Amino acid sequence: MDLAVIIQVLDSSIRLSTPLLLACLAGLFSERAGIFDIGLEGKMLISAFASAAFAFTTGNVWIGLMAGIGASLALSAIHGLASITFRGNQLISGVALNFLASGLTVLIAQNWFKQGGRTPTIPEEQRFQDITLPFADALRDVPVFGPIYSDLISGHSALAYIAFLMVPLTWWVLFRTRFGLRLRAVGEAPDAVDTAGVSVIGLRFAAVGTCGVLCGIAGAYLATSLQAGFVKEMTAGRGYIALAALIFAKWRPWYALMACLLFGFLQAVALRFQNIRLGDFVIPVQLMEALPYILTVVILAGFVGKAIPPRAGGEPYVKER
Amino acid sequence: MDKMPAWADAVLVPLISVFLAAAISALVILSIGENPLNAFSIMVEGALSSSRGIGYTLYYATNFIFTGLAVAVAFHARMFNIGGEGQAMIGGLGVALVCLFIPWPHWSLALLGATVIAALFGAAWAYIPAFLQAKRGSHIVITTIMFNFIAFSLLNYVLVNMLKPQGSSDPATARFPEATHLPTFQSMFSTADNVMFRNAPANVTFFIALLACVAVYLLIWRTRLGYELRSFGQSETAAVYAGISPVKITIVAMLISGGLAGLMALNTTMGEAERLVLNATEGAGFIGIAVALMGRSHPVGILLAALLFGFLYQGGTELAFWTSIPTQLIIVIQALVILFTGALDNMVRMPLEKIFLNIRKGDA
Numbered sequence: 001m002d003l004a005v006i007i008q009v010l011d012s013s014i015r016l017s018t019p020l021l022l023a024c025l026a027g028l029f030s031e032r033a034g035i036f037d038i039g040l041e042g043k044m045l046i047s048a049f050a051s052a053a054f055a056f057t058t059g060n061v062w063i064g065l066m067a068g069i070g071a072s073l074a075l076s077a078i079h080g081l082a083s084i085t086f087r088g089n090q091l092i093s094g095v096a097l098n099f100l101a102s103g104l105t106v107l108i109a110q111n112w113f114k115q116g117g118r119t120p121t122i123p124e125e126q127r128f129q130d131i132t133l134p135f136a137d138a139l140r141d142v143p144v145f146g147p148i149y150s151d152l153i154s155g156h157s158a159l160a161y162i163a164f165l166m167v168p169l170t171w172w173v174l175f176r177t178r179f180g181l182r183l184r185a186v187g188e189a190p191d192a193v194d195t196a197g198v199s200v201i202g203l204r205f206a207a208v209g210t211c212g213v214l215c216g217i218a219g220a221y222l223a224t225s226l227q228a229g230f231v232k233e234m235t236a237g238r239g240y241i242a243l244a245a246l247i248f249a250k251w252r253p254w255y256a257l258m259a260c261l262l263f264g265f266l267q268a269v270a271l272r273f274q275n276i277r278l279g280d281f282v283i284p285v286q287l288m289e290a291l292p293y294i295l296t297v298v299i300l301a302g303f304v305g306k307a308i309p310p311r312a313g314g315e316p317y318v319k320e321r
Numbered sequence: 322m323d324k325m326p327a328w329a330d331a332v333l334v335p336l337i338s339v340f341l342a343a344a345i346s347a348l349v350i351l352s353i354g355e356n357p358l359n360a361f362s363i364m365v366e367g368a369l370s371s372s373r374g375i376g377y378t379l380y381y382a383t384n385f386i387f388t389g390l391a392v393a394v395a396f397h398a399r400m401f402n403i404g405g406e407g408q409a410m411i412g413g414l415g416v417a418l419v420c421l422f423i424p425w426p427h428w429s430l431a432l433l434g435a436t437v438i439a440a441l442f443g444a445a446w447a448y449i450p451a452f453l454q455a456k457r458g459s460h461i462v463i464t465t466i467m468f469n470f471i472a473f474s475l476l477n478y479v480l481v482n483m484l485k486p487q488g489s490s491d492p493a494t495a496r497f498p499e500a501t502h503l504p505t506f507q508s509m510f511s512t513a514d515n516v517m518f519r520n521a522p523a524n525v526t527f528f529i530a531l532l533a534c535v536a537v538y539l540l541i542w543r544t545r546l547g548y549e550l551r552s553f554g555q556s557e558t559a560a561v562y563a564g565i566s567p568v569k570i571t572i573v574a575m576l577i578s579g580g581l582a583g584l585m586a587l588n589t590t591m592g593e594a595e596r597l598v599l600n601a602t603e604g605a606g607f608i609g610i611a612v613a614l615m616g617r618s619h620p621v622g623i624l625l626a627a628l629l630f631g632f633l634y635q636g637g638t639e640l641a642f643w644t645s646i647p648t649q650l651i652i653v654i655q656a657l658v659i660l661f662t663g664a665l666d667n668m669v670r671m672p673l674e675k676i677f678l679n680i681r682k683g684d685a
Contacts, residue, residue, distance in 0.1 A: 093664035103652030290474035300459035
């Protein structure tokens, strides 16, 4: 295996990690504020459809991105209404929203475009373009560093760079701002936040909204950057992998980056190599596909350090008991 | 004092929720330029007006009874088992192994053997998440979701690398031998000059589903175990104080839940396809969530909700055939039912409670 192949696999890992990372950070905001969200998958899916549909019809990919974020926010609003305002079951609400997105996207896509529940292919120039970083071409011939910089780090779409920049930003917001402190507090001890005169409901809606925006970007990345349009069920369980990554990372931003890169790498390897032969032993592709889920169960089981969720997670806040 | 009578909470709240879901579904149909009344009559026509349509409706309902009961038993112990899909897949694997590798003399014996194995396989797949929840505190919702994906990969591997007949490219087993084929409603109810349920997949498994309803009723409300299960679901601390072991109840409840989900495979794999295919469950594990919520986790409610969803499934298929409405409409309806009955139930309950309080004040 030479450097070129390694670079290719790593490059594809970054592409596959990007939507996971965005969704994972989205879940991080929501769950840190005490709102469980298994609807990441649905929000990404509906955003993927909306962004592809609007990018195709208007010819402007940024309008597509906005539409995607809008659609994702609409689902967030329902989730907020159900789990914050009406103190419903957050898990059930998430499940319902996943189905809602799965059904509505195909229903509307079929109604608008009549192509069997998909959008038409978006032409190259109407999608997010790959950005070539400065000096990428000039440095290509430098040994080792050249290919890494110009093929691996350079040449991704704007959304991918946004995703990776979101990691330090999330860390800064959560751990270095007043808003972040309150947001984390509301996920651990909402009554304390309430006693301090800060609105629990407001903070939780802010968190759920942030989650919606990030899932929206993730969906737009899938449909207008990674692929050229929306196809039925195109998120293919990425929302659940992101959820797995979030647990794997124990609800911390930098670890989320590592977990998403790892899971993206597993996907890339499974895509490229199918069955991997190690001497006499063959690792089947199905094992590679299942590995993120298996790893998450192992982490959840607490055999490799314990994953402890925010304390008030999943509990609706009732002002007076 | 309760804010409203028990019958209102048990009947009125779900009914209004379902009505809301239906109203929004009608709006969705309107917005894609079709007539909701027309759509509804096509669904009734396709699902209920012929014995063939009813046969399909009952076939789907059979699946949903099993998965609905599975979710409900876990609900009673206050656990949310999203893993019905995976448990049914593994149950199907058990059914396939039993049908392919044991030379059964008669279908009734084969059905008996397959029932035991399907339940055992489904329960086994639920055991690990249950164990992790009970002993390590890993959240059952997340682990069962993960186990759905793992089950799919495992089944895919076993089908492609072990059970697929040589020369076939389809990830599916060979056809089961003749002796394991279950009697369909057509063979049971047709007379010489009057063919009933022509080509419909409803089969003898439907009666096993009805038996399962009775069994779950007896278990939950007429046995000591059921009492322990419900008390654990109501209040864990009170249950512990009464000497009920949380570890035991968690694991037993999930084993029963997984076993019921596994039984679904009897209907799809042994009754209909007569071989194991990769996508045998077709999301029925998830519909069980909607069915259990709508049926308020009571076997009678679940039976009715499963029949309704069976109707929706068969009707939706007909709808896709005759109009431009794709079958995904059913997924939207399913989502709305789950949303309104499971997550937004307080939106319905709060105003109702106010109304009942006002009525009482009027009386006093």
